[in-house]
């Protein structure tokens with residue numbers, strides 16, 4: 001297994017992550033952060049429909065079952081789809097910190113091929129925080145939560161203001177997201193719990 005690059009090593013002044021007091025209880029399903037999300041949304045017919053659950057501390061578990069629409073080589077998951085599963089699981093960690101953050105860097109190791117029909121058991125953890133930078137790591141196992149690691153990743157997420165999405169997203173989707181009462185609640189929660 002390869003180590004991650006220097007850019008993913010937390011600096012000397014990094015601190016331990018702090019679980020937000022209002023974070024969902026361990027075992028609780030997080031639900032989708034946006035219906036149109038390719039990773040977790042219910043409105044994407046070929047999306048991953050990844051289901052993430054809060055763990056202890058600043059940890060998440062998630063499951064994703066590889067569908068025929070996710071192939072790269074015949075009968076095997078596309079590497080980019082597996083990277084998406086890792087990215088989505090790592091992104092879910094922000095909900096436990098009550099921080100809005102986007103992926104700045106994602107380094108992925110592909111250790112075993114993952115056939116269509118396989119359920120990937122994912123686990124992710126924030127390891128350190130330095131200012132706006134959130135350092136995290138994730139694994140995806142096959143054959144069960146204690147099975148062999150098929151994919152793993154180290155990541156750096158960067159905290160952004162909620163305006164990031166309004167500034168860079170397409171107006172029609174932003175409008176639709178704002179009109180979804182659940183999205184609105186979440187956006188508000190982010191704003192009152194920076």
Ligand SMILES: CCCCCCCC/C=C\CCCCCCCC(=O)SCCNC(=O)CCNC(=O)[C@H](O)C(C)(C)COP(=O)(O)OP(=O)(O)OC[C@H]1O[C@@H](n2cnc3c(N)ncnc32)[C@H](O)[C@@H]1OP(=O)(O)O
Nearest residue numbers: 007033087088091102103104105133158160165166177187
């Ligand atoms: C009103 C609407 C309501 C809607 C509701 C929305 C709710 C949404 C909720 C939740 C959504 C979450 C969605 C999860 C989906 C899964 C996660 C994804 O796939 S996210 C998509 C992919 N990622 C991107 O699109 C980022 C694109 N990149 C950027 O936007 C910028 O580059 C950004 C924000 C990452 C950084 O830009 P800067 O200008 O803000 O900051 P700088 O100064 O460049 O970086 C800050 C620090 O980070 C380091 N850094 C940045 N990028 C790095 C990199 N690639 N490698 C290493 N270090 C990096 C820099 O060196 C700097 O470090 P030093 O403070 O100087 O120590």
